[in-house]
Amino acid sequence: MILYFSGTGNSKWIASQLAKKLNDKSYDICTIDDEIDLTQEKQIGFVFPVYAWNVPEVMLKYVKKMKKQDVFTFAICTCGADCGKALKHLSKLYHLDSSYSVVMPNNYLIASKIEDLSVITKKIADAKNEINTIASEITARKKVYRVHEGSLASLKSSIINWGFNKFARSTKPFHVNKQLCNQCGKCASMCPSKTIELIDGYPMWHDQCYMCLRCFNHCPKNAIQYGKNTENKKRYRLDEYL
Numbered sequence: 001m002i003l004y005f006s007g008t009g010n011s012k013w014i015a016s017q018l019a020k021k022l023n024d025k026s027y028d029i030c031t032i033d034d035e036i037d038l039t040q041e042k043q044i045g046f047v048f049p050v051y052a053w054n055v056p057e058v059m060l061k062y063v064k065k066m067k068k069q070d071v072f073t074f075a076i077c078t079c080g081a082d083c084g085k086a087l088k089h090l091s092k093l094y095h096l097d098s099s100y101s102v103v104m105p106n107n108y109l110i111a112s113k114i115e116d117l118s119v120i121t122k123k124i125a126d127a128k129n130e131i132n133t134i135a136s137e138i139t140a141r142k143k144v145y146r147v148h149e150g151s152l153a154s155l156k157s158s159i160i161n162w163g164f165n166k167f168a169r170s171t172k173p174f175h176v177n178k179q180l181c182n183q184c185g186k187c188a189s190m191c192p193s194k195t196i197e198l199i200d201g202y203p204m205w206h207d208q209c210y211m212c213l214r215c216f217n218h219c220p221k222n223a224i225q226y227g228k229n230t231e232n233k234k235r236y237r238l239d240e241y242l
């Protein structure tokens with residue numbers, strides 16, 4: 001069983017590709033209401049994006065309340081560049097036999113612009129190879145720690161991550177360009193934290209936000225903005241590159 005959280009689809013794609021190769025299933029933790037029965041599983045995997053060099057709060061909360069199972073367990077963190085100590089952190093909450101990071105296109109486009117097409121296609125091609133390798137290693141029950149921690153990993157995963165959670169998850173800068181918005185309601189229905197309410201058909205953000213940027217990247221009209229500098233930025237949608 002592979003349990004995943006994914007904002008914009010990278011981690012979901014990795015989880016489902018891997019599940020196919022392992023003849024296993026993948027589940028989105030945001031759609032599981034009751035506690036899932038893992039007692040018959042042959043392996044447990046966690047897949048999620050790194051947020052500010054650590055595990056997203058939603059994934060941490062989910063893992064914390066899970067009953068521990070005595071089976072081979074692995075975790076894969078997807079990232080634009082590096083993950084810091086995210087997987088070491090997760091392994092303190094749940095025993096991990098193997099930990100991996102997989103570099104994927106960067107979706108944090110409120111602070112940077114989309115990567116060049118050549119960079120995105122190379123990352124996806126490399127990720128496909130890495131999924132094959134990971135699948136073979138999991139099948140062989142090989143214990144592996146292959147993680148792009150990057151520089152200053154401990155500092156980034158502690159102090160900078162703390163700063164991110166405290167100061168960079170505000171929904172106040174979110175707003176909608178009403179000239180672009182077609183009032184389809186997709187942003188509200190796809191928000192994993194159910195933070196978006198539609199008022200007269202237009203989105204309004206409450207406080208509880210994972211900062212996954214699904215609304216921002218997947219609005220079909222690119223109508224959702226964050227702060228002042230996102231109006232002309234291309235959004236990231238994995239499907240366009242597969």
Ligand SMILES: Cc1cc2nc3c(=O)[nH]c(=O)nc-3n(C[C@H](O)[C@H](O)[C@H](O)COP(=O)(O)O)c2cc1C
Binds near residue numbers: 008105
């Ligand atoms: C809030 C936020 C923080 C991020 N922090 C990092 C980071 O610390 N290091 C990194 O390499 N990528 C970072 N990224 C990029 C994502 O981890 C990466 O694009 C990931 O594959 C997205 O996965 P998803 O599509 O499953 O949400 C961040 C993205 C977001 C939205």
Ligand code: SF4
Binds near residue numbers: 180184188220222223
């Ligand atoms: S998804 Fe985009 S176009 Fe649709 S209601 Fe939300 S902001 Fe408007």
Ligand code: SF4
Binds near residue numbers: 195196
């Ligand atoms: S409001 Fe947007 S960024 Fe926040 S959790 Fe919902 S979809 Fe993700």
